[in-house]
Structures are given as structure tokens and as C-alpha cells.
Amino acid sequence: MVKSIFFFAIRLLIWISGLFLLHILVLHLIGKPLFENFIFTSYIFNFTITIIFFSFLLISSTFNDSSLGWVFFITSVLKFLAFFIIIYPFFNLDNIIQKIELLNFFIPYTICLTIEIRQLSKILNSA
DSSP, X not given: OHHHHHXXXXXXXXXXXXXXXXXXXXXXXXXXXXXXXXXXXHHHHHHHHHHHHHHHHHHHHHHOGGGHHHHHHHHHHHHHHHIIIIIHXXXXXXXXXXXXXXXXXXXXXXXXXXXHHHHHHHHHHHO
16 A cells, blocks of 8 residues: 555656646746746645545545545545635735636646546556
8 A cells, every 4th residue: 555655656746747847838938927826835735635635545445445436525625625725825815816826726736636536546446
């Protein structure tokens, strides 16, 4: 189990780092500020919370894999709750939430979620 979590973390780190560099490149090419709008915070938050919840889901699957769908749903809700408690206040400091701020959050969120689902599917299908 620890091995699965470790390899998942490495794979996620590679993907999220590549995506971050691509994201920065696109921002540069379109003339937007590179490190404003909490882009780094969003990537770190999504990476960290994905590792935590993936680990939790993997541990949960060893106890009762038939309820894993519900556990996944609950962790997804908790991710959004964590977003609204931790990240959203930063985006709302100026009382205006810009599209770039939302993209800075949802781009890494989407890739993290996709990789998490793929890895969980692989693990569960091999069990």
C-alpha cells in the first residue's frame, strides 16, 4: 500500500509539474502575470489534498471496497469544502473573482482528479 501511494505521488508530481510549467508558459505567451492570482498555492493545494485523499481511499478500499464509491464521493465533497475554506478567501480578497483565478485552481484540480481516478481504477481492477 505504501508503495502504491509513493508511486502515485511520484506520478502525480511529474504530471502536476509538467502542467504547471505549461500553464506558466501559456500565461507568458498571452501576456498575463506568471505568479499572481495564487497559481502556486493552487497547485500545491491540489497536489497535497489529492495525495491525502488518495491515501485515504486506498486505505478504505482494503476494509470495504464495495463502499468505495461513497467514500470517493465524500472525499470529493471534502475537497470542495477545503477549497472554499482555504483557497476561496484568497481569491476573494479584492471582492472580485477573476476567470484567471478560477482557471488557476480548476486546471490542476482537473488533472489531479483525473490521475486519481485512473490510479484507483487500476488498483481496484488488479485486486
